[in-house]
Amino acid sequence: MQRLLIANRGEIAVRVIRACRELGISPVAVYSDADRDAPHVRLADAAVCLGPGPASESYLRSELVLEAARSLGADAVHPGYGFLSENAAFADACAAAKITFVGPPGNVIRALGDKIGAKNTMQAAGVPCVPGYNGDGQADDLLQAEAQKIGTPLLIKASAGGGGRGMRRVDTLTDFLPQLAEARREAKAAFGDDRVLLEKYVLKPRHIEFQIFGDTHGNVVHLFERECSIQRRHQKILEESPSPALTPTLRAQMAAAAVLAGKAAGYVGAGTVEFLVSGDSFYFLEVNTRLQVEHPVTESITGTDLVAWQIAVARGEPLPLTQEQIQSRGHCIEARIYAEDPATGFLPSLGTLRRWREPSGPGIRVDSGYTEGMEIPPFYDPMLAKVIAYGPDRAAALARLDLALSEFVALGVTTNIEYLRTILADTAFIAGELHTGFLPERFTGWKPNAEIPEEVLIALGALSPLAPAYPLAPAGLGNTNGNTNGNAWLASDGWRNAKSS
CATH class of the missing domain: 3.40.50.20 (Rossmann fold)
Known part of the structure; x- marks a missing residue:
């Protein structure tokens, strides 16, 4: 190559x-x-x-x-x-x-991209799957009969889907047929395929994925898990490893199932086996046949370069490490920085990045594709950057991430930085009490602190690479509970932006 x-x-x-x-x-x-x-x-x-x-x-x-x-x-x-x-x-x-x-060969991508076919493969291999229906019959009356067997709540999922498209939750069977019609229409428009499968809805599950790698010599390994339960609209915004929920026994069971899934599919390259976890039970969800956005989390805890691994496998080389040689050390968490407004339903924010300063420091890595002065185009995903924080344990990693976010300057567009910091300060999040409905349950109706004028923010961005991230609030506005989150503008301790006389 x-x-x-x-x-x-x-x-x-x-x-x-x-x-x-x-x-x-x-x-x-x-x-x-x-x-x-x-x-x-x-x-x-x-x-x-x-x-x-x-x-x-x-x-x-x-x-x-x-x-x-x-x-x-x-x-x-x-x-x-x-x-x-x-x-x-x-x-x-x-x-x-x-x-x-x-990446994987076309036949593997094709087989695993079809959720019905992938679930059949996993069931045949003995990988635990969510109870439901994943048969070839797609008639409305057949699906309705299967829904009655499954019971509510249940999920209708597009077989060719992803990102939450073609997915509907059904809480009462009288809503099944209308929701089925909506799921079919959305799936057909997004993927050109209106086939669906039905699954029992797992209440308050965790979303935990295992990084796997396969080569052309028949080797398949895992590189441990990533906790991805913090999601908005089925899209992850915070990912970490190790998961605060997994016991050594459960981790070993899930890792073995992930490797089994990879071998059953004849997997080659980087892939992610995704599971739903409820208590001590876990269920296969899907396989993503590509590198994940959150791959730096795995790189940090294992000391590997997954892109270099991808290239080595594509060259026909064996995997760089055996399973026994792959170790997990410390804790890592990644935050996705989006040009969007969490207070308005995560609507994308367009504009020019008038000030852009990336944080740095011990254990901090920033992956970004934007620079100051660039326009945010309306055509693509609004993610601007990823901030990855590594520490010896979860508390240290969370503290480093919060500090890094407080130092991130992204002016000219609305971002989710303050929203992310609010999540990091949440008591349930700190305790590791996570599930896929965490954000809608605890953060519906979230509003940012009161804003200060744009011209002041621009001046701050010009003055200091460590200026707090937009939006901010001057002292006396926004938070009134004494929690300043490290934001000097919210403190009432006599600090001021001027030299003492």
């Missing part, structure tokens, strides 16, 4: 480019008109424009990506996550073009 094309954008493109530099591989990139000035374009050895900003006209055009790979002389493609990363047809097209696809 001499030259690798990154078929993605943002922080993951930057991340792969850095791995290529360390491995002596020439990184090349693609971009849309909206990303013409993005960091990944400047960092690559060469780059090709795919077309207009909308992903459907650029990053999702597999034929344009392959044409770019040929024109740039790339002998491999790394898809990152999202876009074409779980597109079996694209993996097949790369193979047909004699271009190495850094």
Whole structure:
């Protein structure tokens, strides 16, 4: 592998480019008109424009990506996550073009991308699955009869789905058929496939995933778990490892099931086996056939480079470590920084990053794909960056993350930074009492502290790289319970932004 094309954008493109530099591989990139000035374009050895900003006209055009790979002389493609990363047809097209696809082969992506087929495979292999219906029959009356057997609450899930699309919770059977129709319509529009499966709804489960890796020599290992229960609209915003819930016995059982799932699927490359956990019971959810957004958490606790592992496997090399050699040390937690407004239902926030200062310090890593002065385009996921905090234990990691978020300056757009800090300060979160309904249960109706004028925030951003993150509140506004969360503007201790006379 001499030259690798990154078929993605943002922080993951930057991340792969850095791995290529360390491995002596020439990184090349693609971009849309909206990303013409993005960091990944400047960092690559060469780059090709795919077309207009909308992903459907650029990053999702597999034929344009392959044409770019040929024109740039790339002998491999790394898809990152999202876009074409779980597109079996694209993996097949790369193979047909004699271009190495850094990921599982198309047949594995295809088999595991179909939730009905994947669940059947796992059941046959003995991996615990949520009780429900995952048969081929899709007639409405059949599904309604199966729903009655399962009982409520239950979930209708799109077989080809992901990200919560084509998913409906049913609490009363009289609502089943209308919810089924809605799930089918959404699934058809999003995935071109309206098949569904039914599952018993597990009340207040944890969402815990295991990182697995397979190679072409038949080896499959796990690199421990990530707790991903803190989600908004089925999208993770905080991920950590180790999970505060797993006993050594339960961790070992889930790890064995994850490896079993990988072997049953003939898995090659980086993948994630996702489980729902309720008490001492766990159930297979799905397999993500790609690198995850939260992969730095695993890298931090295991001391590995998962992108380098992906490239090694794609070259046909055996896994760098055996299962016995993979150890977990310390604790790590990752926060996703989004350009969105949690107070208005997480609506995306568009605009220009007028001030951008990333935090640093012991145990802090920041993966980002934006720089000061860039426009936030409306075409893509609004994630701006990831802040990853590592410490010897959970308390230390949480403290480091909170400090880092307090030092993050992102002005010009509304972000979720203050929302994240509020979660970190929550007593139930600190106690590790997590579940997938945590945010809607405890943070519905959340509002930020009172804002100070934008021109003051801009001045603060210009004055100090450690200025508090937007939004802020001057003393006497916002919090009235004495909890300043380290924010000097909320303190009543005599601090002032002026030299003493």
